[in-house]
Amino acid sequence: MRESIPSDLKDVNFPVPIHYLDLASGHIDAVSPPLSDGLVVFLSDGLPVGQAYVEKPEAAAALAERAVRPDTLEHIARVAQTPLRNRDVSILICTKDRPEELRRCLASIPEQSLRPVAIIVVDNASSGDQTRRVAEEAGATYVREDRVGLDFARNAAVRAAKTEFVAFTDDDVVLHRQWLENLMKAFDRPEIACVTGLVLPGELATPAQFIFEKHWSFGRGYLRQDFDQDFYRLHRRYGAPVWTIGAGASQAFRREVFDAIGLFDVRLDMGAAGCSGDSEYWNRLLHHGHVCRYEPTAVSWHFHRKDMKGLAKQIYQYMSGHIAALLVQYQHTGNGGNLRRVLVSFPKYYIGRLRRRFRKGATSNDFFLKQEMLGSVNGALYVLRRWKMRAW
Structure with missing residues (x-):
């Protein structure tokens, strides 16, 4: 490109x-x-x-x-006064062939105001042994997962964790010193099964990073939000927009929910359907009556892809995973709103965007429109092929 x-x-x-x-x-x-x-x-x-x-x-x-x-400032004051009761937590990091990024992420963990019980690094089939050396130098538990795919790695991390809570971050993330503490403070009711945090850009050095932050940002604002059964039912006609809950780069779970409703769906891996294993899991939690919370005081910084070619590939994977996740959500829950979003909402949405692009030319909002549309088709075909294979 x-x-x-x-x-x-x-x-x-x-x-x-x-x-x-x-x-x-x-x-x-x-x-x-x-x-x-x-x-x-x-x-x-x-x-x-x-x-x-x-x-x-x-x-x-x-x-x-x-x-x-003002309510953001009031919330920060309340969180500061909230006692920390949940301390039994592990930090889980899945990585592949990015030892320097992993080293930078791990370096932010000793500064945490709440020290984790364990740090588990899952090496998802990296070449060489640099990832292992970086993990062990940081005192982390090293786990190897040779089946390539983020959700294979996530599931291996969950299996390795023995704590009441598990907190996920990515190798291209740096953590605020209160990240883990404030994630754990947010689990203040038993029905809260997952908490996500605010993710800011680590830098905006290139056009690709700027486009991603402006139009695909992981940030969800500065107000706490609870996503509960009212949210799930309100959006039932077209499927709950669970991708607004947060980012997989900053999320924590009660460990027991994985025993209750299963692990991440490996069909939604990068390189397979695309991604979106996290949003599908949030949808599954809501379907089973749990609450997901977005907590803006749990802060981290993500370093987006720097080059336009890499961003184009990422957006293709995002949309492939997004459509696949909607179909998988339909399979898991029977909620026809997910199909309605794929078959009705998305075609209308892209027809409108194509018309605007033909009239006004390519802006940063639709510069990767081709990758979005092709990725969406790929995600649908991927899941449909899997369903057909099972039927046979």
Whole structure:
């Protein structure tokens, strides 16, 4: 794929800076001249509480007033006062042939305000032994899983864990020092089976990273959200949009739910259907009456793919996995809304986007429209082939 960028990014200067401004330090009022570009993330008590992209010069104080909500600040204060009762937790990291990224991720774990009982690194068929050496140097338990696929690796990690809770992150993630503590504080009711966290961009150095963050971001905002039976029933006609619950790069579970409703579905692996094993699992949890919670004070940073070719492949896999997950969700739950989303909503959605692209040309929002559509078709065909094979 030719390394080009969408027309609406021609005037963007890369790398795009990410400014972190502390509301309590008095620095906000002192910022001069006005901020003129980049992503601004506001902090309170060391935690992100709001963000905004600067599109024209604007004073930091005015930007903060627009970006930071009072209820977010109140929530952070409540979390700080919440006693920590859940300490029996392991951190699980699945990785393949990325020893330096893994080393960076593992380096953020000793700084955690809540130290995990165990750190388990699952090596998903890496070549060589660098991954093993990096894991063992960090004091992590090393597990080898030779069946290639993220959900094979996740399932191996769950089997290896002996703690009451398990927390997943990825090798291309760096953890805020309160990430694990605040994930665990969020399990304050027995019906909460899963908690996800806020994921911010580690950098915006290239057009590919900027496009991903603007249109495919892992971030879900700065307000706590509970996804319960009301959410599941409200969206039943077209299937619950479970992908809004969070990101697989930052999620924790009660270990017992895997014994109750099964492990991750390996049909949704990268390289098979695509991905989306996490969102399918959240859907399964809701179907069985559990609650999933998004907790914005559990913060981490993800380093997105830097090149456009890699991003194109990733988006193809995302959409392949997304459509496959909807079909698998239908198989697991019998909820016809998932089929209705595939057969009705998505065709209408893409027809509308194609029309806009023909009228206005390719912007960053639809620069990878071809990969989205082909990935969607691949995901549907993959699951249908598997169903046909089972029928025979």
